[in-house]
Amino acid sequence: MFSLDRWDVAYTNLIKFSVCFIILCVLIGLFLAILLDQKIRVEGALRAMYLYPMALSFIVTGTVWKWILNPEFGVERIVQNLGFESFTFDWLVNPEMSIYTVVIAGIWQSSGFVMALFLAGLRGIDNQIIHAASIDGASLPTIYWRIIIPGLRPVFFSVLIILLHIAIKSFDLIIALNNAGPGYSSDVPATFMYTYSFSRGQIAIGSASATIMLMVIIAIVVPYLYSELRSEKHA
Amino acid sequence: MVGLTLRDVRKNYGDVQVIHGINLDIIDGEFVVFVGPSGCGKSTLLRMIAGLEDISSGTVCIGDVEMNDIAASKRGVSMVFQTYALYPHMTVYKNMAFGLKQANTPREEIEKRVQAAAEILQISEYLDRTPRNLSGGQRQRVAIGRAIVRDPSVFLFDEPLSNLDAALRVQTRKEIARLHERLKTTMIYVTHDQVEAMTLADKIVVLRDGRIAQVGSPIELYERPQNAFVAQFIGSPKMNFFSASDLTSGASSLLNRELSDDLQVGIRPEHLSITDSANAVVEGTLELVENLGEYALIHLRTASNVEFIAKAEKPPEVPKASTIKFGVKPPLAHFFDSNSGARSA
Numbered sequence: 001m002f003s004l005d006r007w008d009v010a011y012t013n014l015i016k017f018s019v020c021f022i023i024l025c026v027l028i029g030l031f032l033a034i035l036l037d038q039k040i041r042v043e044g045a046l047r048a049m050y051l052y053p054m055a056l057s058f059i060v061t062g063t064v065w066k067w068i069l070n071p072e073f074g075v076e077r078i079v080q081n082l083g084f085e086s087f088t089f090d091w092l093v094n095p096e097m098s099i100y101t102v103v104i105a106g107i108w109q110s111s112g113f114v115m116a117l118f119l120a121g122l123r124g125i126d127n128q129i130i131h132a133a134s135i136d137g138a139s140l141p142t143i144y145w146r147i148i149i150p151g152l153r154p155v156f157f158s159v160l161i162i163l164l165h166i167a168i169k170s171f172d173l174i175i176a177l178n179n180a181g182p183g184y185s186s187d188v189p190a191t192f193m194y195t196y197s198f199s200r201g202q203i204a205i206g207s208a209s210a211t212i213m214l215m216v217i218i219a220i221v222v223p224y225l226y227s228e229l230r231s232e233k234h235a
Numbered sequence: 236m237v238g239l240t241l242r243d244v245r246k247n248y249g250d251v252q253v254i255h256g257i258n259l260d261i262i263d264g265e266f267v268v269f270v271g272p273s274g275c276g277k278s279t280l281l282r283m284i285a286g287l288e289d290i291s292s293g294t295v296c297i298g299d300v301e302m303n304d305i306a307a308s309k310r311g312v313s314m315v316f317q318t319y320a321l322y323p324h325m326t327v328y329k330n331m332a333f334g335l336k337q338a339n340t341p342r343e344e345i346e347k348r349v350q351a352a353a354e355i356l357q358i359s360e361y362l363d364r365t366p367r368n369l370s371g372g373q374r375q376r377v378a379i380g381r382a383i384v385r386d387p388s389v390f391l392f393d394e395p396l397s398n399l400d401a402a403l404r405v406q407t408r409k410e411i412a413r414l415h416e417r418l419k420t421t422m423i424y425v426t427h428d429q430v431e432a433m434t435l436a437d438k439i440v441v442l443r444d445g446r447i448a449q450v451g452s453p454i455e456l457y458e459r460p461q462n463a464f465v466a467q468f469i470g471s472p473k474m475n476f477f478s479a480s481d482l483t484s485g486a487s488s489l490l491n492r493e494l495s496d497d498l499q500v501g502i503r504p505e506h507l508s509i510t511d512s513a514n515a516v517v518e519g520t521l522e523l524v525e526n527l528g529e530y531a532l533i534h535l536r537t538a539s540n541v542e543f544i545a546k547a548e549k550p551p552e553v554p555k556a557s558t559i560k561f562g563v564k565p566p567l568a569h570f571f572d573s574n575s576g577a578r579s580a
Contacts, residue, residue: 136334137308
């Protein structure tokens with residue numbers, strides 16, 4: 001299996017996808033949460049809007065973004081129709097970039113949820129701490145950077161774990177968005193395993209890849225659980 | 236060390252006015268306590284002095300400088316909060332050093348000041364711990380330490396003892412009093428607890444619905460409350476109030492005062508003493524005795540169905556529902572206008 005070019009593509013894609021997806025989701029989610037925390041007027045409505053993608057399954061998200069990103073009638077066509085004839089946005093059909101379309105759709109789906117987690121964390125921070133920091137002479141960015149964000153540490157951990165497992169198990173999104181294509185350019189281990197086990201009938205390679213996925217997850221989750229449980233004992 | 240001047244300070248939230256024109260002078264080095272029931276605006280007023288709330292109108296001066304448009308960190312004040320408000324992810328040392336770091340104080344100077352403050356508060360051994368590994372009392376001392384290291388000209392305390400248990404409260408109260416003696420800095424202290432107010436203050440400001448009800452030394456407030464509200468708020472158990480019809484027929488001459496329906500008579504429970512018919516000002520049937528050992532609280536009800544409490548050294552040796560007569564020394568009776576509640580001479 002390790003000699004297969006397709007497996008190489010699948011796991012580099014997984015790494016690319018996980019890193020981009022998690023980092024951007026956290027940044028966007030945190031940014032939205034901080035914006036929403038500024039006591040703005042229509043917070044309730046906005047929060048619902050940001051959370052709304054969560055209500056959709058990844059299949060729907062994938063399908064919708066397949067249309068939006070389609071060069072024939074999606075964003076590219078709209079911008080070209082606006083007069084920017086040379087504009088191209090063909091990531092969906094570009095083997096180099098196709099995995100990043102999955103990132104875009106994944107972020108759209110998940111960052112609202114991340115925002116909700118961060119917003120809950122922000123609301124849980126005692127107002128008096130912020131007052132104390134402002135009397136101590138900290139500017140607003142300093143308060144966020146030195147006081148509030150470190151205070152969100154437990155939320156960061158939850159968010160990372162949730163996003164990581166979404167990233168590793170992402171399958172339906174990719175299938176719906178571009179069916180791991182073009183070719184197998186946006187394959188990830190999950191789609192790789194599915195293709196080999198159920199479409200091509202090469203059960204051995206399929207089960208080998210599934211085992212690798214299991215071991216990767218164990219390698220990530222066990223040290224995490226270990227450190228979390230241990231620090232709880234010390235607290 | 237500097238004093239404070241508040242001139243016609245007001246605060247509105249939209250159309251709702253919560254502070255209605257406060258005028259107050261605080262002298263250099265004074266310990267001033269803002270006291271009042273919840274929602275009276277005492278914390279809001281403190282936050283306005285601190286610079287955490289905008290001042291809708293009027294002026295706040297610290298020293299001779301008008302502070303209305305000066306940022307909280309530039310006012311030379313330090314604040315201690317009810318929930319301690321320590322930075323949870325920092326050690327005690329870093330908590331105390333944070334403000335100095337923001338002000339770009341040299342490292343040796345920070346070290347020196349933190350050590351000195353830790354010494355005063357006896358928290359030197361905890362400097363490397365994080366707040367969650369400290370007890371409530373220790374946390375509050377760290378919070379006070381964080382206030383001290385900034386060497387402020389005014390200390391602000393926002394109900395600092397409310398989250399502590401009773402024993403710690405008494406002890407921390409003592410420490411705050413000692414701290415004031417040592418630093419001789421102006422301190423403003425907000426509380427809803429009149430015992431804290433009475434024990435700590437040089438000057439008490441009683442607030443009610445965003446207005447000053449009375450300003451004075453603790454003993455002035457106890458002995459000569461300017462209105463029925465202050466009379467009831469200061470002192471525990473609360474002062475008893477009677478109208479003319481609740482008192483005995485001889486009360487008027489015993490108290491040396493013409494009684495009418497426009498007048499309310501206030502007598503503190505500790506000033507009522509059991510007496511005979513000739514000297515009785517008020518009488519009531521015994522309902523309940525709370526014997527606290529040191530003293531007893533006697534709950535009674537007059538014939539006109541007004542409840543009152545008397546404080547006596549020993550519980551009365553009479554059965555329940557029997558009538559007990561009480562007298563009072565005339566100077567210890569207070570008279571208030573029934574309508575306005577203002578003191579009537």
